[in-house]
Amino acid sequence: MEGRLRVVYMGTPDFAVPPLKAMAESEICDVVLVVTQPDKARDRGKHEQPTPVKAAAAEAGIPVSQPVKIRGNSEFIDELRELAPDMIVVAAYGQILPPEVLDIPRLGCVNIHASLLPRFRGAAPIQHSILAGDKETGITLMFMAEGLDTGDMIAKSKVSIGNKNADELHDVLSEMGADLLMEYIPRIADGDIAPEKQNDSRSCYAPMLSKRDGEIDFSKDAAYIDRQVRAMGAWPGTYTYLNGVQMKVKSAEVANGGTIGNIPGTVVSEGKDGIIVACGRGMVVIKEIQMPGKRRMTVDEFLRGNSVELGTILGKVEDTDGEQ
Numbered sequence: 001m002e003g004r005l006r007v008v009y010m011g012t013p014d015f016a017v018p019p020l021k022a023m024a025e026s027e028i029c030d031v032v033l034v035v036t037q038p039d040k041a042r043d044r045g046k047h048e049q050p051t052p053v054k055a056a057a058a059e060a061g062i063p064v065s066q067p068v069k070i071r072g073n074s075e076f077i078d079e080l081r082e083l084a085p086d087m088i089v090v091a092a093y094g095q096i097l098p099p100e101v102l103d104i105p106r107l108g109c110v111n112i113h114a115s116l117l118p119r120f121r122g123a124a125p126i127q128h129s130i131l132a133g134d135k136e137t138g139i140t141l142m143f144m145a146e147g148l149d150t151g152d153m154i155a156k157s158k159v160s161i162g163n164k165n166a167d168e169l170h171d172v173l174s175e176m177g178a179d180l181l182m183e184y185i186p187r188i189a190d191g192d193i194a195p196e197k198q199n200d201s202r203s204c205y206a207p208m209l210s211k212r213d214g215e216i217d218f219s220k221d222a223a224y225i226d227r228q229v230r231a232m233g234a235w236p237g238t239y240t241y242l243n244g245v246q247m248k249v250k251s252a253e254v255a256n257g258g259t260i261g262n263i264p265g266t267v268v269s270e271g272k273d274g275i276i277v278a279c280g281r282g283m284v285v286i287k288e289i290q291m292p293g294k295r296r297m298t299v300d301e302f303l304r305g306n307s308v309e310l311g312t313i314l315g316k317v318e319d320t321d322g323e324q
Contacts, residue, residue, distance in 0.1 A: 001189040004028060008085040008105070009062075010035040011053045015170060016091035018178035019112055020053060023089070024060040028185060031062050032083050037094045038066045071098045080104050087188070090144065091177060102144055107188055109144040112177040114170075115206070116140060116156055118198040121149035122206035126173065127166050129206075130231035133223070136160050137169065139177045141184055143195060152195035155184050165230040211236045218265035218315060222254045222282030240265075240314045242291075247314075250288035250296050259283055265314045272300040275308055 007029045009020050023029040034057035039048040050058070057064045067076045077100050080088075085105045090097070091112040102109050115125035117140040122128075129137040138158040145151035157180045159172055187193050214236040216225055229238045229252045238249045255276050262268060262278035269276040274285040290296045 001028065001186040004030045005086040005107070005185065005189060006084065007031050008033045008035065008080060008083060008088045009053075009057075009090075010088065010093040010097075011091040012037045012051045012094050013092050014052045015114065015174045015177075016053050016093070016112075017056045018174045019089065019091050019181050020056050021060070022178040022182050023185075024062065026182060028182075031057075031060075032085060033080075034062050034064045035093070036064060036066055038068055070095050070101060077101060077104075087185070089181065096148065097144060099146055102146070110154070110181070110188065111142050111144045111149070111151065112181055113140045113142060113149055114173045114177070116158065117142060117149060117153055118200065118203035120204050120206040123208040125206040126169050127206070127209060127231040128204070130161060130164075130166060130169065131224075131227050132204075133227060134161055137173070139173055139180050141177075141180050150198060150200070152197055154188065154193055154195055155180055163230070165233050167234050170234075209236055214238045216240045216249060216314075218277060219280040222279040222284045225279060225284050226252060226254050241316050242308065242314060243312065246292060248290040248296075249286055250290055252284050252286045255283040255285040257283060263313060267308055267310055267312045267314065270299070270303065270308045270310065272303070274299045277314060 005028060007023060009023065009031050011020060020031070020034065023031050034053060036051045036053045039050055039054070041048055054064050054066070065076065067073050070076060080101060081104055087107040088101070088105045088109040089112070090109060097109060113125070115129060116138045120128050126137070136158050138156055140156050141154040143151040143154065157176050159176065161169065184193065209232070214232045216228065216238055218225070229249055232238045233250070239246050240249060241247060259268065259278040259282065264278055264280050266278040267275055268278055268283065274287045276283050276285045286299060288296060288298050289302060
């Protein structure tokens with residue numbers, strides 16, 4: 001590899017910050033522009049705040065562009081062409097790049113994706129890998145194509161999921177993505193790679209999450225609910241209802257023993273170690289919760305000023321008209 005590469009970087013959330021910092025601090029890249037999503041109101045005061053990537057770019061003194069959309073934005077695309085980047089690097093940017101952009105850099109557009117492709121293409125691969133009970137996940141470095149995460153794979157790096165929650169796995173994968181990118185940028189520049197096509201028949205889709213994905217269905221087995229709590233912790237959060245009041249479940253784990261004759265959602269035990277709830281198969285122990293207007297607390301703390309009767313069934317209560 002001769003000289004520094006001119007790179008345009010596209011990314012938005014915290015996940016995309018370590019790769020940007022790695023390139024900005026390297027001797028092989030000249031990040032000429034950072035492209036990120038427009039600022040949004042991110043607190044109750046509705047004050048607009050910069051995206052994490054925009055804040056990191058400002059700290060590094062890199063110019064930033066925030067187009068509302070790229071597809072059909074001829075003015076922005078012309079600006080990219082004028083920059084003549086050798087490579088465009090993308091990490092969780094939030095928009096699909098049109099062919100006019102994919103064709104601009106001479107070395108291609110490279111994406112840092114948080115799964116072992118072709119498994120879990122899409123917006124929420126970290127959460128879906130935990131929810132599915134996968135033993136491992138990782139980072140795939142890939143060339144971008146017109147489809148959603150369908151391009152040829154350059155390299156992969158794996159990590160065991162274990163009992164990690166989505167936040168913990170996010171942080172590990174973000175740093176892994178930065179490391180893998182910096183390892184392979186010189187090889188991409190030198191043509192020292194052998195990209196591998198994806199097997200589309202083995203692909204899974206990891207759609208964007210919604211608030212409803214966090215509601216606990218105690219008819220599921222205990223192991224699934226344990227994974228759901230770990231997967232959905234940051235967003236949308238997991239929750240159920242205690243006597244008609246929403247109760248956020250901040251941490252839980254599979255409880256020892258089984259259940260015989262208990263309706264799923266039934267509280268079978270409560271104490272300082274948590275609230276044990278019957279599931280479709282097995283039981284979970286809820287360890288930490290958050291009630292409306294209150295801080296996160298252990299169940300032990302909650303029970304010092306509240307009671308949960310044995311036999312209570314957690315979940316929504318249908319009204320007399322059958323509506324929830």
